[in-house]
Amino acid sequence: MMDYIIGHYNYWIAIFLMMVGFYIVISRGNLVKKIIGLNIFQVSVFLLYITMSTVKDGAAPIITEGVKLYSNPLPHVLILTAIVVGVATTALALALVIRIKEAYGTIEEDEIHEQDHSL
Amino acid sequence: MKHNLILRVTAKTLIPPIIIFALYVQFHGDFGPGGGFQAGVILSAAIILYSLLFGLDAAEKVITPTVARILASLGVLIYMGVGFATVLLGGNYLDYSVLADTQVAGQHLGILLVELGVGVTVCSVMLLIFFAFAGRGRP
Amino acid sequence: MIVKHLSLLLVMLPLAAAPIVAVLPRGRLPWVVGLIVASSCAILASTQLSMVLQSGVISYELGGWAPPWGIEYRIDAVNAFFALLVSIIAAITLPYALLSVEKEIPEHQIPLFYSAFLLCFAGLLGITQTGDIFNVFVFLEISSLSSYALISLGKQRQALTSAYQYLIMGTIGATFYLIGVGLLYSQTGTLNMADMAALLPQVTELRTVHTGFAFILIGIALKLALFPLHLWLPNAYTYAPTVVTVFLAATATKVAVYVMLRILFTIFPDGFVASTPTGDLFILLGITGIIVASIYAIYQTDIKRLLAYSSVAQIGYMVLGIGFASATGLMASMIHLFNHALMKGALFMAVGAIIYRLGICRMDNIQGLGKQMPWTFAAITIAGLSLVGVPGTAGFISKWYLVSAALEQQAWVSVAAILIGSLLAVVYIGKIIESLYFKPVSETNTTVKEAPLFLLLPTWVLVVANIYFGLNTELTVGVAEHAAQVMGVVAK
Numbered sequence: 001m002m003d004y005i006i007g008h009y010n011y012w013i014a015i016f017l018m019m020v021g022f023y024i025v026i027s028r029g030n031l032v033k034k035i036i037g038l039n040i041f042q043v044s045v046f047l048l049y050i051t052m053s054t055v056k057d058g059a060a061p062i063i064t065e066g067v068k069l070y071s072n073p074l075p076h077v078l079i080l081t082a083i084v085v086g087v088a089t090t091a092l093a094l095a096l097v098i099r100i101k102e103a104y105g106t107i108e109e110d111e112i113h114e115q116d117h118s119l
Numbered sequence: 120m121k122h123n124l125i126l127r128v129t130a131k132t133l134i135p136p137i138i139i140f141a142l143y144v145q146f147h148g149d150f151g152p153g154g155g156f157q158a159g160v161i162l163s164a165a166i167i168l169y170s171l172l173f174g175l176d177a178a179e180k181v182i183t184p185t186v187a188r189i190l191a192s193l194g195v196l197i198y199m200g201v202g203f204a205t206v207l208l209g210g211n212y213l214d215y216s217v218l219a220d221t222q223v224a225g226q227h228l229g230i231l232l233v234e235l236g237v238g239v240t241v242c243s244v245m246l247l248i249f250f251a252f253a254g255r256g257r258p
Numbered sequence: 259m260i261v262k263h264l265s266l267l268l269v270m271l272p273l274a275a276a277p278i279v280a281v282l283p284r285g286r287l288p289w290v291v292g293l294i295v296a297s298s299c300a301i302l303a304s305t306q307l308s309m310v311l312q313s314g315v316i317s318y319e320l321g322g323w324a325p326p327w328g329i330e331y332r333i334d335a336v337n338a339f340f341a342l343l344v345s346i347i348a349a350i351t352l353p354y355a356l357l358s359v360e361k362e363i364p365e366h367q368i369p370l371f372y373s374a375f376l377l378c379f380a381g382l383l384g385i386t387q388t389g390d391i392f393n394v395f396v397f398l399e400i401s402s403l404s405s406y407a408l409i410s411l412g413k414q415r416q417a418l419t420s421a422y423q424y425l426i427m428g429t430i431g432a433t434f435y436l437i438g439v440g441l442l443y444s445q446t447g448t449l450n451m452a453d454m455a456a457l458l459p460q461v462t463e464l465r466t467v468h469t470g471f472a473f474i475l476i477g478i479a480l481k482l483a484l485f486p487l488h489l490w491l492p493n494a495y496t497y498a499p500t501v502v503t504v505f506l507a508a509t510a511t512k513v514a515v516y517v518m519l520r521i522l523f524t525i526f527p528d529g530f531v532a533s534t535p536t537g538d539l540f541i542l543l544g545i546t547g548i549i550v551a552s553i554y555a556i557y558q559t560d561i562k563r564l565l566a567y568s569s570v571a572q573i574g575y576m577v578l579g580i581g582f583a584s585a586t587g588l589m590a591s592m593i594h595l596f597n598h599a600l601m602k603g604a605l606f607m608a609v610g611a612i613i614y615r616l617g618i619c620r621m622d623n624i625q626g627l628g629k630q631m632p633w634t635f636a637a638i639t640i641a642g643l644s645l646v647g648v649p650g651t652a653g654f655i656s657k658w659y660l661v662s663a664a665l666e667q668q669a670w671v672s673v674a675a676i677l678i679g680s681l682l683a684v685v686y687i688g689k690i691i692e693s694l695y696f697k698p699v700s701e702t703n704t705t706v707k708e709a710p711l712f713l714l715l716p717t718w719v720l721v722v723a724n725i726y727f728g729l730n731t732e733l734t735v736g737v738a739e740h741a742a743q744v745m746g747v748v749a750k
Contacts, residue, residue, distance in 0.1 A: 031422065041430070045437050049440050062152070085399045089429050093425055096425065103418055191277070195277040196278070206266075211266075211318070212318075213322075216322060
């Protein structure tokens, strides 16, 4: 049992980060903190993909003489795409937060709600 | 930070190697790790460092937001243009093999051009994002 | 040559036009380019559909790499149907966009607006064309990111918060989908849909596959605004610029339904989905969605918001059809989403025409305007009747198939829910019509004129389509039947 738990440590780290990120998104009222949570959440998925691609004793997937066993390069490529998507999402989210700050004067979710409903 | 001599001198010595490194990553990308995305980010980092030290106005003299926007579109169009060129030469979309006489040379040329497009776009988009955020507080 | 590369051009045309439009000068040129691209896409998509119906599956290998290693565009009747829906709606929305966008978007942002619109369009088309499960994620994010930007362009400041809310929920949905795809990839070693479908039966016992399935399902459910996960939708549709609302309401959720269909019926083997509670869950959520969202709709005072809640209810009908997992259910679902695109498109366009004249669209502002804007309000009335499901309109056809799918399985609760949902629709559509025709005009509105022809014409194209597809069901039912066959759902 213990071996099973320790043997899958990479998945535990990914799931722990995933839940931390998700919890931040749900529980925080500050819009920037939500974005940070969202980033942690996304990065955990990137880690999940990367650990999945690792082959035991495999080298980096660059053809070199004398190396027979390589890690799977495909998840790396997929994650490169996902990272780009993540960067775009973060930039867009931050831009929206700046506009929200200009329009409402605050980035706290409950204060924004108050302003919308008092009108 | 215009008067901080140490920072200015350090930055001035750092920026050229950063740009050279970006070009290395860009053009060595088809032999080893690297490629347009990484190169674009490194190149834009050099310009962003410059603007952090010498001000946004100075940086916008190097590359104005309009030029950056055109370059961003141009990069995407280079990428897609390679795709359409392969179609016109009788291959499938982005099938680089038809670009040159031999398959290997074709793949080589294709990936070089595509990565160039990626590099141009990533660099100018990063700069555009930076200019948009940094220029927000200006009157 | 165009025929050979047709499936590809459909995606690449708007994708290539987007960066060009972004650097065009202000003025009407960006709109012209957008219009040309959208109408050529509509032509390409209809050619594609007729080609698929005649000669079967089209496969296009990107970069000349053979599947399952390379990305493959694999078009069967289902893809072709959805691609046609998306591009036709875009081709009808764009003529409407000209005046509406000039009114609602600041002038210097118009080229960027059309650029984002084309990106969103390309993303949605890409989802429908691709046969690669990871590629779906990429296109999903292209369309979502551009739609967040489009929504935030709305005039009121709430547009920003609703775009932010949609961004958070949409990204969580997409990331869930990504986790699911990763888990499936780890067990099958492939990303090609057809290849994955061939390999999955060997590993359906594994818990990883079940987890992956659940993640994908929830991720897509967030994107298609399935009832308890719909919270982003009413705000996003209410505060977005009219053109964006029209386009997203008619296409974005429909494309998400398409992804759901693919996952459930193409990728996963028949027995697998039946062994999970997916069907029952969909029926339960569909029924609750129909009733709760319709009741919410009745209490809205903003007409755009009312229609947005009604959209959530209509998604309930589509999901209900999927939940039956029968050929008729699937057909009903596909017919309904096509018809719903027509009626919601028409309704939101007509509402946009009111906003063009009045600036707002609340119940108490539009009172008695039926006589001053007769064409706009006739459009609302007919499209509204279609939404209710009156015989002779498109809405009737889809409700008919849905009820027969429910009767086939003797699912009386679902039959009751569909009927109650229609009755509730009578109430909220009735509310709009009542204030239009039977209330006195408020004094500030006595000089309001009919909307310009440019706004009325596209609206009426959709209204006439509502009636046409209510009388002539050859196209919708025929294609839906064919698509259900392709999905391999046997009539039970």
